[in-house]
Amino acid sequence: MSKDKISSQEMVEQIATKLSVSKRVAEEFLKSLFSEIEEALLKGESVKIKNLGTFKMQWNEPRKSVNVQTGEVIIIDGYNKVTFTPDSDLKEAINEPYAHLESVELDGQEVPSFEIEKPIIQTPETLRNLTEQASEIKDILSEIQSLSAKQQELKPIETIEKVNETVENEIPDYDLILIDEEIETTEEEIKTTELEIEPEPTPEVSIAEPEVIEEPVVSPYEPSYPSAQEPEKEEIVQSPYEPTYYTEKQEAPKPNDTFSEVTSEPFILGKKKKRKGLRFLVGFIVVLLIIAGGIYATYFSSSCVRCWIEYDLLSETNRMKMNDYANTFKGWFTSDKKEVKNEAVKSEPDSKISLPADVVNTPTDTIEIIEDVTNTVDSLEQLFDSRREYDEYLGEEEISEGTRLTTIAQRYYGKKEFWVYIYEANRDNIVHPDRITPGTIVKVPKVDKRLIDKKNPRCLQKAKELHDLYVGKK
């Protein structure tokens, strides 16, 4: 853009040639035009010229300012200023080069993917593995059933560890917390272990027995549940240990319900991660979730639970047997989580009874699982990094005035962010994605479904990275 300045003299010449009048006339006219405008402005009037704009005088109020050099406050006097507002015609003509651009709301699409979806990023991917993990766990559980009691004490360790590392389907909310804060949340860990243990003894003894295991383990943490908040439970349940049990029992078979609660949880967790001091708060939220689950349980399975209690009271002898099991389990928990030992020992004085020597082996299992997770994550990463070849095409589109790659992407892939792949496939025809000449034929490529998974925030993020790459370059 050349910044040549045109003087009044040149203006006069141009007017003269345009209307084929003498320069003298044009000059006189121009002079009188602006002196007329000036006079009108001095009178405080505004002057409106068709197809050009409006001149107006504006009073600028005196204001305070600071002398940059001395730092003292100075007052800038009020003054008059001529403002010129161009006519809409002129304004549009001037802005022609940028007329096609429209303001874009960013919050609609991009921002949520960073602020809200990001915390969830980890969950969907790990959950994908979880289906595999879940089946593994099932296998292990069936193995356990056939094994002796001592081995039972060992196997739960694996299952529990998996739960911790890979965010188990059944109780994701606990696990998310567990990953972040191992020490504080061992209370929850113990509870999760109950869930895992639960199915194991059942084949051997009666249905009521699992409950007996839980009682001693849960009892120390019982006070943390504000009883005032669960009056419904207390009406139905006589035993003081029962409430916690219901919550867990109920949450386990209903993964969907708990998971919906969890989706809001990671958001909080993401922040908490850095602030260890707030771990306590997270624990409290978990407790609230459990209570919510308990209330849910009492509504939907109160009758079932009642049967359970009665059954439980009858089988006193079974209870005695299972107490032994419970002690051994507790012993394991305290030994495995040495950080928490003090706390756990305090609450469970008879915990050190039997510590299986094979416990040492368990860490290796967990490491393998972690590797598993990273491998699957890498496969997606590899997919992103690998060079994309486009051989198959879904169709062709002719770019007309107003058509953009994003609109085509929206039509074919369901998400406008994936326009970058169309651009990649048509790089020979398109110089810059923002400047496509109308009439260009664009081939819409067939892209790997995993790349254009609009539900996967990572795909969106990748597309955005590519977007920045392509739009940024000139």
Add this chain to the structure above:
Amino acid sequence: MNHKELISKLALRTNLPKTEVEALLDATSIIVKEQLLEGKIIGIQSFGSFEVRKKEERLSVHPATQIRTLIPPKLVVNFKQSNILKDKLNEIKL
């Protein structure tokens, strides 16, 4: 003062018929527009200058809804008064 008033005043001042004044005025505004489109600065002696300026794109945040909006760049006509005019205006007010 609107367009018509301006024409009649100019006609009085220049002793030209209104139609001619109107033609001259139209020509002036057309030339101003053309020159601005070419990216030139139009300086009018003792009055001021017209210039096209580019307003860069920016991110605006709606204070109430917190919705962030990307405002695209645009070209605007900018008028800067000359110091002579400025002084005259201030003399009047003070």
